[in-house]
Amino acid sequence: MSSAKPSIRLLATGGTIAGAQNASGGYAAAVMSGDELLAAVPQLANLAQITAEQVAHIGSQDMDESLWLKLAARAQMALDDPAVAGVVVTHGTDTMEETAYFLNLALRTDKPVVLVGAMRPATAISPDGPMNLFNAVAVAAEPAAKNRGVLVVANDEIHFAREVAKTNTTQLGTFKSPNRGLAGRVNRGRIHFFGPTVRAHTMASEFAPLAVAELPRVEIVHAFAGLRRDLIDAAVRLGARGIVIAGVGAGNLSSAALRGCAEAAHAGVAVVRSSLTGGGVVERNIEINDDELGLIVAEELNPQKARVLLMLGLTRTSDPAQLQRFFQIY
Numbered sequence: 001m002s003s004a005k006p007s008i009r010l011l012a013t014g015g016t017i018a019g020a021q022n023a024s025g026g027y028a029a030a031v032m033s034g035d036e037l038l039a040a041v042p043q044l045a046n047l048a049q050i051t052a053e054q055v056a057h058i059g060s061q062d063m064d065e066s067l068w069l070k071l072a073a074r075a076q077m078a079l080d081d082p083a084v085a086g087v088v089v090t091h092g093t094d095t096m097e098e099t100a101y102f103l104n105l106a107l108r109t110d111k112p113v114v115l116v117g118a119m120r121p122a123t124a125i126s127p128d129g130p131m132n133l134f135n136a137v138a139v140a141a142e143p144a145a146k147n148r149g150v151l152v153v154a155n156d157e158i159h160f161a162r163e164v165a166k167t168n169t170t171q172l173g174t175f176k177s178p179n180r181g182l183a184g185r186v187n188r189g190r191i192h193f194f195g196p197t198v199r200a201h202t203m204a205s206e207f208a209p210l211a212v213a214e215l216p217r218v219e220i221v222h223a224f225a226g227l228r229r230d231l232i233d234a235a236v237r238l239g240a241r242g243i244v245i246a247g248v249g250a251g252n253l254s255s256a257a258l259r260g261c262a263e264a265a266h267a268g269v270a271v272v273r274s275s276l277t278g279g280g281v282v283e284r285n286i287e288i289n290d291d292e293l294g295l296i297v298a299e300e301l302n303p304q305k306a307r308v309l310l311m312l313g314l315t316r317t318s319d320p321a322q323l324q325r326f327f328q329i330y
């Protein structure tokens with residue numbers, strides 16, 4: 001009776017969604033394969049024809065730049081296949097926002113790309129992974145999900161890659177989009193999209209399709225009361241091409257550390273000021289004279305996403321003005 005279901009490619013990387021709990025309440029991430037995750041949700045057959053590929057077997061704290069490049073290449077290959085309607089990536093939640101934002105700028109596609117994870121292991125009491133996976137596949141198979149950039153689905157919510165952040169260590173509602181809100185909601189596969197994102201992604205990304213062999217080294221230095229400049233100097237000595245300051249408040253840092261940043265910028269290292277507050281905009285030239293010191297501001301990107309964009313930006317230029325432009329577009 002029904003015509004063929006859309007074809008979805010699942011790229012499995014591990015994470016708690018594929019985790020197994022032990023008797024004492026601890027658990028190991030990335031124990032189950034993508035095929036095993038699919039087999040646990042037979043209702044998926046009502047949504048799509050799904051083929052799984054195991055790209056990695058890790059807790060997402062072990063995600064790194066080389067794995068991002070591999071994942072992007074596998075996803076781009078699947079998306080370039082005219083038979084594939086969309087891609088779902090299973091991923092640990094710890095670094096999911098970074099991977100999502102990276103793919104959001106690295107993939108050239110208008111097809112849905114959805115990252116999904118879980119807070120409870122697959123063998124826990126009341127695991128959240130199966131419903132999250134069902135909802136993620138529903139979104140990936142949905143034509144109206146096209147051209148919204150990379151999405152994250154969890155806890156019945158759909159988030160834009162640029163906006164989503166993990167905000168709680170254990171709770172199911174850990175993902176929030178504090179600055180610009182949700183992309184939509186999804187209830188047992190029924191999808192309600194809100195407005196599109198205004199920031200550029202995928203088809204409009206000048207980094208996509210990403211064709212680099214490696215990404216430049218960019219470090220993050222976390223600010224606090226009494227921050228010294230030593231770690232900034234160390235990053236420069238270690239050959240970092242960029243430094244992201246996870247600043248207090250609106251991207252602030254101590255005078256001593258700021259001097260270190262200005263010297264780093266003068267020496268050709270790209271220095272981006274972001275905020276560790278979890279919300280709001282870091283604007284240029286408010287308390288700090290960015291123009292004079294040669295600094296860049298992250299606008300709304302949190303430190304770890306600012307690092308992703310800075311790495312991509314540095315594959316094109318090391319000019320602070322050009323790099324600043326990227327933070328205004330993406």
Ligand code: GLU
Pocket residue numbers: 014015016017029058059060061091092093094095117118119120
């Ligand atoms: N640290 C694990 C990971 O990110 C567990 C977090 C999770 O997946 O929920 O893969």
